[in-house]
Amino acid sequence: MERIDNTIKDAVINAINQLYNAEVPVNQVSIKKTRKEFDGDFTVVVFPFLRFSKKTPDLTAEELGNFLKDNLTEVVDFNVIKGFLNLTLSHHYWLDFFKEINSDKSYGLKSKNEKFKTVVIEYSSPNTNKPLHLGHIRNNLLGWSVSKIIEATGNKAVKVNLVNDRGIHICKSMLAWKYLSGGKKPEDENVKGDHFVGDYYVAFDKEYKKQIAELVKSGTSEDEAKNNAQWMKETRTMLKEWEQGNEGVRTLWKTMNDWVYKGFDQTYKKLGISFDKIYYESETYLRGKDVILKALKEGILQQKEDGTVFIDLTKEGLDEKVLLRSDGTALYMTQDIGTAIIRYEDFHFDESAYVVGNEQDYHFKVLKIVLDKMGYPWANNISHISYGMVELPHGKMKSREGTVVDADELIEEMIQTAKEKSEELGKLEGFSQEEKDEIFRKIALGALKYFILKVDAKKNMTFNPEESIDFNGNTGPFIQYTYVRVQSMLTKAKEQDISEFNDFENIEKLEESEISLLNKFYDFEEVIAEAGEKRNPSVIANYVYDLAKEYNRFYHELPVLKEENINLQKLRLSLSEKTGLIIKIALDLFGIEVPERM
């Protein structure tokens, strides 16, 4: 079935041709959803046509409206307000539309066709020296959701994680553990592995600062003190030993990373996210070094007297970018070049997307150019899904000031809040503790995920931990609640032996809130397409909130089970069921689960 707005568009072009003997370019025809305060379903803006009609806006709209009414069976009425032509579609059209989508239980989702694109999407990308925090949560939720949306638009998403498992920061934790732990393991203290290792990272910083202070006191300059502090010197030695493959260092490194991975896995599991492949920087950085040295030989890159390898991007309006240190060791950019190449060999992607914060916009600009200059034709298919920072009411999160919102703690607090709220409402009597816990979990994560994903990804957002996250209004639980309402109604219908209700017929007239709902159903396809193009889940959040609100209005205004006209009852049950289905599908694109009761 052709989308009706396209049908109208074609008809408008035809109308201008017939009425005014003129060809309108397609992009001049703007068909929009009619705003709520006016009558109608679709609105045609007639201002662009005045140069053809040579008449007033109102008169032009009038003539156009009459033409469309006469020539399109779907259009039964129109009104003109200040040059806006509002078209009303027949109830018959809406019923036909509904019957068509109603048979499609996965309405909104596209299946893969032959032309599908493979999109590799990197997200999460943690360092292994500290646990995940709120910023990572935004990253993880975005990566997961965008992957789901890419799949929903009929393409293939390959979810990959790049773990930054090597470098000076990990050595810091290792050194602190060596000196301070007395050989203790996470199990000994009943601490999650990532938190355990993170604590030693903090401990390192504390001791390091003390050592600097002591040196400064005895007359050393601050810069010198930073360099010469005992623990820093030892850490650098440790890094060198790691690169040389020193057995003891490698063993400790592996042990501590494994603790961290165990912790990460728990957090990922709680968040409900996963990966198709995990890359480790320790396994890709050498490849980066190789290709850089090769490119240096080919004259693509330059080298300074001290041995630094760099690329001159001043012509591109950027700077000189160093790709290898003077001592030949690898940098962040070095390994990212290596990883990108390996990733292409692994998947032959049509697009390689990186979900990384906007503080790295520059990095990805450079990465693309460097790979392009090195002659990789797929460099242009690299994209950066850049998202804004999560700020606290008083500013940025700072680990040194202890204002970092820890991911695990946040999730636990959300679950606690969901529990309190739920028990206060007392709707879950008769459920086992296990069932209740499962519902609390779904609500808590629904609240958290929706709260973060409803904000436009590229914008910075503020997170207020004191107020926590609301469960009323434009929130995940509100949408879940709407779903639950529908399920409750469907259950009651079944109890009344109404099991088949998609066969409604002989309906002459639809109520306003029914048409509004159908209009929302109509929008769903476009919304998913837009979210896919923009790589932005918030488009879907706005939509599903509107849908839920629209349904609640319908629910209050019209009887469903109590409706005596059997066909109307069936129609309304079908509308309810469809609303529930769309909510479920939309929320699933966020990784939000729906409870059956709450």
Add this chain to the structure above:
RNA sequence: GGUCUCGUAGCUCAGUCGGAUAGAGCAACAGCCUUCUAAGCUGUGGGUCGAAGGUUCGAAUCCUUCCGGGAUCACCA
């Protein structure tokens, strides 16, 4: 300083490929549960869309300048 980005109600955010009287939620206030789950619904108040110019029939939206916040310009990641 160069580059990028953001600035919409007290707060958090929609709306930004130009379209009607700029919308939601929270917070405040007033109503609605003997009737399909009140985590809901209805209503009231709240705005010089950072400022000034410009383009246009029409600007929160596009252009210029300015003001204010943030990011980035590392041999950190």
